[in-house]
Amino acid sequence: MHKKIKITDIENAKNKQLKYAFDGLLDDIDSIGTIKADLLFEAMGDFIKLSGHVYGIALSTCDLCLKQYEYKLNFDIEEMFAKKSLYENLSGKETEIKEGEFVTDLEGADEIDVSDVLYQSVILDFPNKKVCDINCNGGDIFIREDENSQKKEIDPRMAIFKDIKIDRK
Secondary structure, eight states: OOOEEEHHHHHHSGGGEEEEEEEEOOTTOOEEEEEEEEEEEEEETTEEEEEEEEEEEEEEEOTTTOOEEEEEEEEEEEEEEESSOTTTTTTTOOOOOOTTOOOEEOTTOSEEEHHHHHHHHHHHHSOSSOOSOTTOOOGGGSEEEOSSOSSEEEOGGGGGGGGOOOOOO
C-alpha cells in the first residue's frame, strides 16, 4: 500500500511544516517488522523539502554465499521536490546539475508518494557489495570436493590464479 502526502496539506500546515511518522512495509523490500521513518515536510515556495530519519531491519542476500542476512537501516534522508516542472523555462538549453542541487520534479503532481521515496532511499542505503559478514568467504560455492582425495580444492576455474608470480622489485 502506497502512502501519499498531499502538497496542499503541507502548505496549509502550521508554519508550512508537516510532521509524518511512517511505520509500514515497503514493496519489494523484505524486512523484520516494519520500517520506520520520522519525516518533516516543509513548503518552500515552489519547492517541498523532505528531511528525516529512517530506521528498521531489512533482509538482504549476501553476494558471496547467497545466504539471507539482516541489514540494519539507520540513516538520514533529505530530498527536494519541485512542484512545477523545472524544464518549462529552459527551452531546450542544457543544464548542469551540481552537487547538492538534485531536485525531484513532481511535474505538477498534487501529492508525494512517501512509500516510493523511502523505497528509493532504502535501496540506495544498501552497500554496493552486500556481504553477510566481513569474514564471509562464499561458503561451499567456491570450494569443490576432489573425487580422489578428501582434501577440498579451489574451483578449477580459479586454478590459473595459483600460478601467477608477482615480480616485486
